[in-house]
Amino acid sequence: MKKVNLLLLATLFTFSVFAQQDKGYVYLKNGSIIKGKYSYLENQQKLRIESSGNIWIFETDQIDSISTKRSHVFSEADQSLSGSKFFFRTELGVLAGNSENSQSAPFSISASANYRLTSLMSVGLGLGLEFFNETYTPVFANFEYKLRESSSTPYLFLKAGYQFPTEESNAIYYDVYPIWSSFAPWPGYYSQEGYDTRGGILVNPGVGYQQMITRGFGMNFAVGYQFHRLNYEGENDYSLDIDYNRLSIKIGIIF
Structure with a gap:
């Protein structure tokens, strides 16, 4: 019974994590752009990004913006470092x-x-x-x-x-x-x-x-x-x- 409960908890945890993941482009303030799946951690204080088998975790103050598709039109703040x-x-x-x-x-x-x-x-x-x-x-x-x-x-x-x-x-x-x-x-x-x-x-x-x-x-x-x-x-x-x-x-x- 304990094994069933543990398996159920693990399944629910995994589902909850992946259910909250979105796909898109993450624009960092240092000018980098990462395409992949992303989700928030620690009450939205951090952002987890999975891309091409790699996983990055950034503080939210390092993130400039997130888009569901690659944008070629930047804001004025985006046009400079x-x-x-x-x-x-x-x-x-x-x-x-x-x-x-x-x-x-x-x-x-x-x-x-x-x-x-x-x-x-x-x-x-x-x-x-x-x-x-x-x-x-x-x-x-x-x-x-x-x-x-x-x-x-x-x-x-x-x-x-x-x-x-x-x-x-x-x-x-x-x-x-x-x-x-x-x-x-x-x-x-x-x-x-x-x-x-x-x-x-x-x-x-x-x-x-x-x-x-x-x-x-x-x-x-x-x-x-x-x-x-x-x-x-x-x-x-x-x-x-x-x-x-x-x-x-x-x-x-x-x-």
């Missing part, structure tokens, strides 16, 4: 177009640290390297606005700042004239002297598309219009401003 409001964007590409620069498509790379003001809007600061006749370091403020709250979304951006030269001028400029002159160049005047690079303002609005692959990693493609003015100065108050109007084409990663 541990729900952080900070994210980083690194991009590289070219600045295509005709201008007074000798290079038709200089290489450009940039990185920015950004803070989410809302689920759609963020601001940040960034810097990079751009290789024109000379190498410049752009330092800029970055503003972004997503068009929808999804892991896959278009977004608008605006970068505005200043280009700082990192080397002396490598080119010879002929149209250099006094900054107080009303016409240029002066009759019969031209120069083949080297001139000091001073940098200039930078404005780069555009549109992009980003895809979050996991909650902490994604990729983007962006196209925009970049304007910047570079200043060169020589002796006797001679100065030259060169305006650049370029199409910025970049790919990047988000983390």
